[in-house]
Amino acid sequence: MEKNSTNIQILIKRLKNGERLSPEEMRVVAHHMAQLQFEKKQHEKRMQAAAHSSDKPKGPSFHEQVAKAEAEAKKNRLRNNLEKHSAKHAAREDAELYGRVHAVNERNKPSFHEQVAKAEADAAKRDKSIKKRAKEEKKLLKEERKAMLNGDRTGFSLKRDLRHPAAFIKRIFTKPNPYYTPGADAFVVVAGKKIKNKARTLSIKYTIRNLVVMMVAMILMFSIYAATVIAFAPKIDPNKIYDQISTNSVIYDDNGTRIDSVSSGESRTIIKYKDIPKHTVDAFVALEDKTFWKHHGFNWKRMIGAIASSFGRGNIRGTSTLTQQLARNVYLPNIKSQRSARRKILEMYYASKIEHTLSKKEIFAAYVNSIYFGYGNYGIENASKTYFSKDVSQLTLKESAALAAMPQSPDTYALIQNADSPVASQSTSTPIKIDGKSYIANDISKPRRQIALKLMADQGYITRAEYEENAASNLADFLNPSLNAGRETDTSYFTDYMVEQIIKDLMKKYKLDYQSAHDMVYNGGLKIYSTMDSKAQKAVEAGFKEGNYFPSLTGLKKDSAGNIVSDKGVITLYAYNNMFQDGKFKLADGEYKKNNDGSLTIYKNKRLNIYKTSTANGSDYSLEFKPSYVVENGSLYIIPGGFINIPTESKTLDKNGNLKISAKFINKNSKLITSDDGAPAFTDKLYTLQDKVIQPQGAMVITEVGTGKVKAMIGGRGVSGKKLFNRAVNARQPGSSIKPLAIYSASLQRSYELAESGQTFPLTDPDNDKQGTKYYGDYLTASSVIVDEPIKFNGKVWPKNSNNRYSGPMTMRRGMQTSTNVVAVKLYEQLGSDYSASMVEKYGISTLNKTPNGDLNPASLALGGLSKGVSPYEMAEAYATFPNGGVRVENRVYTKVVDRDGRTILSTEKKQHKVLDEGVAYIMVTMLKSVVNGGTGTNAAISGVEVGGKTGTTDAKYDVWFDGITPKYAASLWIGTDVNIPLTSSSVAAARLWSRIMSNVPNVRKGSYKPAPSNIVRKNGEYFTKGTEGGLGKSPLDESEESEIIEEEQEVTEQDQNDNNNQAAQNNQAQQPQQGQQPNNSGNNGSGNPAGG
CATH class of the missing domain: 1.10.3810.10 (Biosynthetic peptidoglycan transglycosylase-like)
Structure with missing residues (x-):
């Protein structure tokens, strides 16, 4: 009954919403409404009967009865009127409802023919849809039943499953409904039970079966994959x-002899x-x-x-x-x-x-x-x-636990770190001393x-x-x-540089990040075949241990407190005792401020530098000492710097760039930050200093001519360990040693190119000297005459020669022999900065600054005052171009790298670049030999070896060089200080040490220079490339005298060679300045002469 009532209410609601009801539904609604009307009438009669059935009152008087009867009559009238009104109102509502139903039906009722046509179309459409859905469901059921019976995915569509994963998951957890009737009502009756009319129904048994099948399939697939991986895995014992x-990567020399591992420890x-x-x-x-x-x-x-x-x-x-x-x-x-x-x-x-x-x-x-x-x-x-x-x-026990905690991240958890490690500023770090050196x-x-x-x-x-x-x-x-x-203590400049180069090459070839490549080298058990000649390396290291071959320091200027200052009075090195006393660094007045909250502000640009640094957790501020010096046993040592260990969270930077140390840190470390007389002082447990380094320092690189193989390298002296500062690959100003690259070979090469194209050299008059364009000839050649005379730039005489004299007319060859600055500057004016700079770059010099305020000027290109300098590594490569016929071969420090399985993972091949014509290169070799045979480089002579080369000295003798060649090697040697302090000797010291070292290199006496190529012409005792020997021009020199000079320089007879050998022997045995001569304030006259010799 309740269900029928609910259905009728639904029909009435649909009717009110304007929906069209079927005739059967309309009959149900009409019957219901009539029943309601009948029930209402019956209810009204019962109410009237009940109203008249009450008993008559007894005992009242006649008047009371009349009054009561009138009251009852009035009450009945009111009741009848109300009931009558209600009945009429209800009847009227029912009539209106029925009328609306009838009107809607009549209005929407199609014609008889339309009804028949529509009924036929609906039936056909419904039949077609039912057949299609039945066919699809039947096919799907068949496929799924077959798949379940076979235990595989036969019949499943991978494409469909990937496109509709939700449907796939639904099929796993539901089974096909065999009683599904497409097009039927929402429920169907099966065996007297009503069930939902859906294509699939939930089934626990079916779900479990599907999951089991899938799991078995996955296990089978994984087993096949695992078996394949294992089958192809390398066999182990x-x-x-x-x-x-053993994971040490072993390093071998050029003879295959084991010489080192990639790092210590x-x-x-x-x-x-x-x-x-x-x-x-x-x-x-x-x-x-x-x-x-x-x-x-x-x-x-x-x-x-x-x-x-x-x-x-x-x-x-x-x-x-x-x-x-x-x-x-x-x-x-x-x-x-x-x-x-x-x-x-x-x-x-x-x-x-x-x-x-x-x-x-x-x-x-x-x-x-x-x-x-x-x-x-x-x-x-x-x-x-x-x-x-x-x-x-x-x-x-605690030590065992400490070691057990490390394997998860050994580099991070290493119990010892270097003093300059990023962890030094963290609160978990404590400065310690090991063998007098600072660590964390x-x-x-x-x-x-x-x-x-x-x-x-x-x-x-x-x-x-x-x-x-x-x-x-x-x-x-x-x-x-x-x-x-178990650690090695020898220096490893060569090894360190080679390892870093291998890491870079691995990163480039295999697209690795730095850490992965680093681990591959350090922990991969590689075999690294270097280009090093062990005997040559030992010769270099032995030479650098002979302190007598290094000049002393001179011209030290000090202030009243003993600090070393520059010419302008700026402190370059603080005296150690002015920085540290009794192991404490005490802040002086004007270097700090004590704040009211107990914090401490340290002012910038005093004895401490303040730098902003980047860390893994963001930015930090480093509080570092400026360089200082100490004199021990007559030798000057520089302490490059150090830092005060303040945790990141305990320091901030104010708006003026000063560093503020928190009061909390100061109070917590009261024993480390003392204040005996009111001035804060940091104890040595709170700061770390870098190791002291003896001065002067030096660096040298030897490379093999024609192969680019570096045979020896050293980047400093007086220090030991690994990963040291390598001066061999760091740039310093080259002085006159740049002249053969930027001036002399450039002049000969430009003339060769012009002669090949049928042109003469386009000489220009700089209008700043008396020579103008005279005496040069049609081309710039080794015989071109350049007058050594005063030149004016911007109204001032510049440059001056190292001897403060002018020698008058001389050939280009003689100008290079004597390293005459005026000759180099005049040739630069004829070449122009662009050509000169392009030649320097062709030699592989990577530090040339070609900006407007950079090196495109005679001071840099003609005299070697390069703003960024040049390294001995690149100078050795550049000079090897001359004995190699004008072809530059890029330096390389290893030939191949082999992994533990014997596979070659890296290899290097000769990379060469044409720089000079072969004839020009030949002439340059003869000119470089002239420098050693009768010029500024005589101290570089070696008995039994034809040595060529060029000296270099920078202004105030801060840097001295000798870059030399033999038939087999090219080698560059630099001596100087880590801060600019004048030396007692010019490039003579560098040439003497070069000779000392190279004479002990076993293979230096092997090989011979390339013979003169076919385009070399000899005229008047000088060499020319074909086509440049004509139009030599009139010279103020006596031709016979000049010819005699050339013959003397070039025609090295047997007697001349013996004389050179004797001179070399004298050089090697000469008394040298005593090591450790006490630095003093004498020496430099402050003339400000430019670079020379």
Whole structure:
């Protein structure tokens, strides 16, 4: 009944909304409305009967009865009127409702023919749709039933599933409904039950079956993939695991002899399990793999979760067992940083092989012997000696926990860091001294160390009391480092430069980031074949140890406090005692301000520099010492600087660029920041100084002619260690040694090019001297005459020669022999800055500044005052062009790099560039030999060797050079100071040391210069390229005398050669200035002469 009532209400609601009802539905509504009307009438009669059925009153008087009767009559009339009105109103509403229903039906009622046509069309359309849907559903049901029976995906559409994943998931969790009737009502009756008329229905059994099938399919697919990976995996023999553990990349010289490894501290001492304390074993197991003693190589539960995660995230997440880590470190070094299913499969496979071959104790020993512990320490024994100065067998509980905490991030967690490390400013760092040098005790791993101890306690390895006793310890309390255990102490300028070059080449070739390439070199077990000649390298290093060959310092200007100052009175080096007293750096008046809140403001541009630096967590401010000096045993040492260790969070920069140290830090470190007399002072536990460096310094590079192979390199003297400041690849002003590149060879090459095209040299009159365009001839050649005379620039005489004299007319050859500045400047005026600069660049000089205020001027190109300087590395490459027939070959420091599997991953080939005509190069060789045979470079002569070269001295003798050639080698040597301090000697000292070193290079006497090419013409005792020998012009020199000079310079007879050999022997045996001569204030007359000789 309730259901019928609900249906009628729905029909009435539809009718009110203006919908059209079927005739049957209209009859139901009409019947319902008539029934309602009938019930209302019956209700009215019952009410009237009830109103008249009350008993008559007894006992009232006649008048009372009359009054009551009238009142009742009135009441009845009112009631009748109300009921009558209500009945009429209800009837009227019913009539109106019925009328609206009838009107709507009549208005929308189609004609009889229309009704018949529409009924036929609807029936046909419905039949067609029903048949189509039935056909599709039947096909789908058939495919799905077949797929479920076969246990595979036959019949499923991958394209459809990928395009509509929601529909695919729906089919997994629902099954086809066999009673689905397309086109029927929402419910159908089956076996007396009403069910929803849907194509698919939910079924737990069906869902479980689908999931099982999918899981089986996935397991099968993964098994096939895993089997494929394992089938192609390299075979391993865990019994020989220690053959694979050594990860040192070995460096070989040009003869294939092992000479070095890529860095210090990578040596490894293998220990046995019995030498490892139990608490050390427990610390690693508790932190890294608590199920180590139970599993068979890997933890199934964690592995399945990690692999399943990889399908969703695209990479494997989760930790590995110790056995897996061992397998990864030893057998998968090239892909160990990848997060992939393939790597995990290989890990599991190799771990299983290891577990079946080695005992648990052997596995653990191999693990701790193989892992990296930071700061160049491989293996736990080496780490124990480096960090705690003891064998592993002597490690304490807290020391074991400290080492166990490191393998997760060894470089970050390294217990020792260099003083200039980015971690130095963090609150977890403590400055320490090791063998008198400054380092950092890095306690950033303390939280992980505490976790290791807590896990040991939780797993029953130690007691709660032992945990509490050791967890609170700070690293500085038990760190006892020793950095000399198994480390090399020799300098490694060549190695350091080569390694950095290899890292860059790996990054370029294999698209690696710096860290990945760095790890590949340092930890990849590579074989690096260098170009180094070990004997030549030893000769260079031995020569740099002979302090008598280095000039002393002179012309030191000091202020009243003993600080070294420049000509303008600016302090360049503070006296050490003016910076530090009793191990403290005390701030002076005007360098600081104590603020009311207890903080301290340090003013900029005083004895401390303030720099903004970038860190991994943002920006920081570095508080660094300016350079200072100290004199020890008569030698001057520079302390390049250092820094005060203030944590980042304890310092800020004010609007004026001054540094503010927080009151909290000052109060917390009251023992480190003292204030005895009111002025703040920092103790040596709060600051770090760089190592002192003896002055003057030097650098040298030897490269092989024709191959570009660098045979030796040194970047300093008096220092030891790794990753030192390499002056061999840092630029300094070259002085006159630039002249053969920018002036003399450029003049000859330009003339050759003009003669080839049938033109003469377009000489110009600079109108600043008496010579004008006279005496040069049609071309600029070695015989062109240039008058050494005063030249005026902007009304002033410039340049001056190093001897402050003018020598009158001389040939170009003689001008280079004597390094006459006026000759070089005059030739520069004829060449022009553009051509001269282009030639310098062709020689491979990368530091040329071609901006308007840069090096396009005679001071830079003619006299060597390059604004950015040039390095010995590039000068050696440039000078090798001359004996190589005018072809520059790029320097290279290695030939190939081979990985541990024997594959060549890098190789270098000769890269050459044509710079000069072969004839021009030949003439330049003869001119360079003239410099050594009878010019400024006589001190570079070597017995039995035809040496050529050019000297160079910068203004005030800050830098002295000799760049020389032999038939087999080109070598560049520089001597100078790290700050501009005049030397007692000019380039004579550089030429003498060059000769001393090169005479001890075994192969220097081998080979010969290239013979004169076919386009060389000799006339009047001089050499010309064909076509430039004509039109020599009239010379003020006596021709016979000039010819005699040329013959004397070029025709080196046997007697001349013997004389040169004798001179070389005298040079090598000459008494040298004593090392360590006390610097003084005498020497430089302040003449301001430009670069010369």
